[in-house]
Amino acid sequence: MATQENNEDRIALLQGTLDLLILKTLLMGPCHGQGVARIIQRQSEDVFLVDHGSLYVALQRLEDKCWISARWGVSENNRKARFYSLTAKGREQLNEKTGEWRRLTRAMNLILDSASGLKGEEA
Amino acid sequence: MFGRKRSAADFQAEIEAHLALEADDLKGEGFSADEARWKAQREFGNVRAAQERFYLKGRPVLLEKLLRDIRFGFRSLLESPGFAIAAVLTLALGIGANTAVFSVMNAVLLKSLPVTDPASLVYLQTSDAPRGTGTIDTNQTFSYAVYDALRRQSKALTAVIAYVPLSGSKVAVRYGTDPEEAEGDMVSGTFFSGLGVNLPVGRGFTADDEARHAPLAVISYNYWTRRFARDRDVLGKTLYVNAVPMTIVGVAAPGFEGVEGGGSTDFWIPLQNRGELNAWGNPPNEGKLYINDPTWWCLRLIGRLAPGVNRTQALASLQPVFQSAAYIELGGSPKPGEKPPVLSLEDAKGFTGYDRMYGNPLRTLMAMVGLVLLIALANVVMLLLARNAARQREFSVRQALGAGRGELFRQLLTESLILVSAGGVLAWGFAEMATRLLGRWAQIESSLAPDRTVLLFTLGVLALAGLLFGLAPLQVALAGKAELAIRTTAAASHADEGKSRIGRMIVVLQMTLCVGLLVGAGLLIRTLRNLENTPLGMHADGLVVFGVNPNIPSLQAGRSFYLDLMGKLRALPGVESVTIVLERLGSGASNNSDMMVDAKLPDVVGGGSRTVRSNVAGPGFFTTLGVPVLAGRDFADSDTAKTPFVGIVNEEFARRFLPGANPLGHTFGPENGQVKINIIGVVKDHKYRSIDEKPIPMAWYMYAQIPVIGAMNVEMRVHGDPLAILPAARNVVQQLDPNLPLIQPMTQRAQFDTTVAQQILFARLAGFFGLLAIVLVGTGLYGTLAYRVSMRTPEIGVRMAVGARREQVVWMVLKDSVALTVAGVVIGIPLAMLVGRALASSLYGIEPLDAATYLLAVAGVAAVALVASAIPAGRAASVDPMRALRVE
DSSP, X not given: OOOOTXXXXXXXXXXXXXXXXXXXXXXXXXXXXXXXXXXXXXXTTTSOOOOHHHHHHHHHHHHHTTSEEEEEEEOXXXXXXXXXXXXXXXXXXXXXXXXXXXXXXXXXXXXXXXXXXXXXXXX | OOSOOSOHHHHHHHHHHHHHHHHHHHHHTTOOHHHHHHHHHHHHOOHHHHHHHHHHTTSOHHHHHHHHHHHHHHHHHHHSHHHHHHHHHHHHHHHHHHHHHHHHHIIIIISOOSSSOGGGEEEEEESOOOTTOEESSTTTOBOHHHHHHHHHOOSSEEEEEEEEESSSSOEEEEETTEEEEEOEEEEOTTHHHHHTOOOSEEOOOOHHHHHHTOOEEEEOHHHHHHHXXXXXXXXXXXXXXXXXXXXXXXXXXXXXXXXXXXXXOOEEEEOOOSGGGOGGGOOOBTTBOGGXXXXXXXXXXXXXXXXXXXXXXXXXXXXXHHHHHTTTTTTSSOOTTOOOOOEEEEEOSXXXXXXHHHHHHHHHHHHHHHHHHHHHHHHHHHHHHHHHHHTHHHHHHHHHTTOOHHHHHXXXXXXXXXXXXXXXXXXXXXXXXXXXXXXXXTTOOSXXXXXXXXXXXXXXXXXXXXXXXHHHHHHHHHHOOGGGGGGOSHHHHHTTHHHHHHHHHHHHHHHHHHHHHHHHHHHHHHHHHHHHHOOOSSOOTTEEEEEEOOOOSSHHHHHHHHHHHHHHHHTSTTEEEEEEESSOTTSSOOEEEEEEETTBOOOOGGGOOOEEEEEEEOTTHHHHHTOOEEEEOOOOTTOOTTSOOEEEEEHHHHHHHSTTSOOTTOEEEETTOOOOEEEEEEEOOOOOSOTTXXXXXXXXXXXXXXXXXXXXXXXXXXXXXXXXXXHHHHHHHHHHOTTOOOEEEEEHHHHHHHHHHHHHHHHHHHHHHHXXXXXXXXXXXXXXXXXXXXXXXXXXHHHHHTTOOHHHHHHHHHHHHHHHHHHHHHHHHHHHHHHHHHHGGGOSSSXXXXXXXXXXXXXXXXXXXXXXXXXXXXXXXTOOHHHHHHTO
């Protein structure tokens, strides 16, 4: 889950977050892998650059868990592509993971904010 | 996971679709088509890696780890191919040699007879045969009368099985038109049923077949395969045995090659009652065959104990039957002062003959290859230890980077197991080859194919090796500490002192074993040279010998057949002289009995044996063989049935029975005193039965003057290659009788060599294993010392920097191996003495404590140690102090 090397502004995806991002992206409707990558990249304002190899392995993993389903179709510019869509199970997981992530970021923020306050006092 | 829905090709297609879509998008952003494609590819990164992850995903984690370990193990072994090759070859040689010798031992000594319930089978043996009888083997053969009496009782033995070969070697058989030779036995009707041998094709013999002397034959599975290509139509066909037609009625079970030790029987026929098919191919003795001659004890007997009867009980009921049967037609009771023979029952589980012939050599060889294996294993352990020690830094770095200790152990264990498996596979191939060679050299004709026991043995050895080699990485795993990586210095190398103590002990052990092996090999090789250089007492080169077994209707016809044959053979171009003899020289066979000298049993000074070896020879026998006639003359064509009976004796005969007298003019004759033979010549002692025998009194009859005649051996002295005369000789024989093959044609030299072939093979193998051991010890020593020197390079650098001289450094290194060598030799000599004592019975012309051999062995070990240390020592001395110090 590494980001591409020469982009210092970009941040490595945390373990497990790629799954969450994929599920979220698919909530908007079926999409092929390249589309998922583009959407994640665009919506994160180019902070996340998805490693494509990892993406496809992750997609396969989610498919094996039956959180998403896939079938071959044709893209808007008439190319063959494998389209992924969210299953009911995947929707459930998305809710659960989103909740988890929210709790995590809140906890992180609590700590980071208080730490910066301390730092400010010292300065 | 296992029912994966997607194929790798589908995954590949998806990636290609991705690249196309990405390129489209990029084109939309203003890139050219080429640029877009290239950029899409670049952004995707490593397509192969993604595919590989797709592959690996979904496999069981353990399997994945194992595969990774194996791949890693191979890679790391390939990084030091020298080590890997040395280790695998060492293992293959050590284990292969053990497997090969064990296969032979298993086939020859351990395997039971391929019969039903071998535990209840017993060989019948006797303490002796009654006086006035002739035997094939004093303890193991019986007369037909004894067999007949024993089989009539039924309480102790449910079956009495009698068998006797049709010839001492092979007999003439004919199937279709071509005469050939094969090994055949005459057997009782109980043979197949009593032993419990299956007949996959056809049937065995019955009591009725035996009673009728039915002209039937059962062939061995091997012969069926070899000669008849497993053709089922062979049943009902005729096999001519010594020109007597026999109908083939069955094929014996695969693996059953008869109960004669040493050879494999090709066919069996029921006990016969006709002159052409007498036991052992002998001519009738005064008109009597084995079946009605109570003085000829020639049948071997096997019994099957009745259920619930043990050996003691069986013996108790058989003994009286045996002792009275022994004297049927021999006066009814023992002569005054004669002890009656005593019957005993021996285990019939294996092949009796084999154990006597091959038992000791094989056990000794097994011990030798066991020692070689120990040395080989020790070598590989040392190599592994050294290699792991040299990789200490690598391990430490890997541990510092987060590799678990367990992970490290697992990977090293995998490396060891790869070595063991590769060594094992190679060893099996090597063993197959070596077993076949061993079988051919030792002339063991029974099947040596490795069976389950052999496989288990090899797997056991491999498991032992695997376990040993697993300990080496265990030590690393226990000792390895991450901090070591940062302080691999001269100081740290001293921390290895404990480990090198193990190394030193292994080197001493190897030297010890090597001294033992070299002494053993040395003694056997000296034995070999003694055997090869033993004078035969005759001029054996240029002699060719073959057997003929003509169908002889009468004594007169027999004599004229041979006279005719000799005359025709003498007329062939290139032939110097031709004669005939009954017992072939160097075949191991002999006819032994007490003899009258001057019409009485001779008194031997000092109470020596009265046994005389007798033989029957033709005219010009000693001249043809090149045995010097010391006094009197050789047999001549002019000695015939009508002239006075003449005989020839050897020096030993004269020395023992006629001391101080001129033997010419004295007489000898058989024990019954019926015939008196005038001694007309004395010949020099020469080898008769085998090369390694001591002189024994001998007497020769003239073939034309004795009342029996049958199969004979023809001896021809020719110019040039002796074997080249055979086609012409075969023509001559077949002109006289188209049924006759030449039986076992070979040079007389080769015939003698067969008597020591086994010792020679044994000595060669021992020599080979000795050599193997010393090579292994040499490489092991070199490896250890080289490694030790390399570990001490910084120390040596420091010493040289502070003024140590070259010689001092060389001595410092050499001192070490000198100490090890001395220790090895000191412990090795007592071991060698044990080896020598164990070999005593296999030695010829050399003492087990032969000083020269011991010195040579010690010198050999010392020389190897010196050479193996000199190279590292030289390298140590040429260490550049600055460079060594910079290593710090």
